[in-house]
Amino acid sequence: MKKLVLLLIAFAWTSSSCEKDDICDANTVTTPRLVIDFYDVTNPTVKKTVTNLAIVGEGLTEGILFNGVSQIKVPLNPGADISQYHFILNYQNTNTELIDEDEMKFSYTRKNIYVSRACGFKTLFALNATNPVEQTDSPTAEGLWMKTITVTQPNITNENETHLSISF
């Protein structure tokens, strides 16, 4: 009997001490970013890398810089139905003539989906069927550097597929 009681006490201690499983695993798919692939406008099947592309959110000062990549991941705002960015090519280049800035406005609908106790919820986006992306040449009219923008996957549920294809 004594042995059994000791066993029960031991069981109680072990089961009460190993409970902290409340950390959201890094491999869990949570709120995805918008995945954009860049293509060569003269040869639309060939991917093209961007040189010092800075994307700066509207009203924000700090941007995200991409260099030498043909694919970028853009965080969308889960708190609003639009996300506005300045896409600046050749950011802070000494030759100011090379700097080209286009304004991008992504419009979408949002859905909050339950993930788990540790991760809480995630937001999934679906680009609007009409005017999913609005491109304007600002602040100076130096011409649009992105020539064509095609929606390849309007439902943004993960980062494993390309949502937008842009050629320049």
Next chain:
Amino acid sequence: MKMKPTFRFLFSLTLVLMAAGMLAQAPKKETPPIKKDTLPVKVSRFGVRVGADLYKLSRSFYDKNYKGLEIVGDYRLTKRYYIAGELGNENKTVEDDRLAFNTKGTYFKAGFDYNLYDNWLDMENMVYVGMRYGVSSFSQTLNSYSIYNRYPYFGAEPTIIAGEKFNGLSAQWIEVVAGVKAKVINNFYVGFSFRVNKLVANKRPTNFDNLYIPGFNRTYEGTFGAGFNYSVSYFIPLYKKKDLLPAVAPKKKK
């Protein structure tokens, strides 16, 4: 959840009470005068035992996020087998880092206990194992949640106040029980038990999950769970029966 002080207190109290109960009974064993060539006749009492889970009851007072009551009962069927069950109601609010919700509902568990302990003479203690089948019917309210965003470029998301209610939820599970019951004073028993649960059916709400099930307790990634109960119960004797094998008693007396 580390063992809370009150929990620890109750736990020690059980052990102390149990020890006291056993000590108090110890001298009795030697008192009946045994005539030579006759063996003492062991008489077992049969009846119904009803009680309450003090752990749930006391927790309702110190934990503002918890209200619960559990009535426990068993009926002695044979020398070692007891039909056992629990009936309870719980109202639990959980405030996790990313989620806050409330679960409330009623549950019922039925099954058996098997006493492993060989009692001396008129002792009626139990060291038992058993099984239960549990059924719970409950509702949930998702109070608030936050969005998990690994790249909060536009700033951290504020917590979303939801207040969404999910009715008509249910779950069923199997429990394996191991516990102890000791007679402290006439017909009063104190005991505790540990339970390992495995879900067999779980009706989840859409776009949320049953993170707490009344009677089952917290759920984990898989289907397993765990429980504990600390009960005080009263035995209502119905009839007595002589044991068929009284020879067991002297063999034990060394």
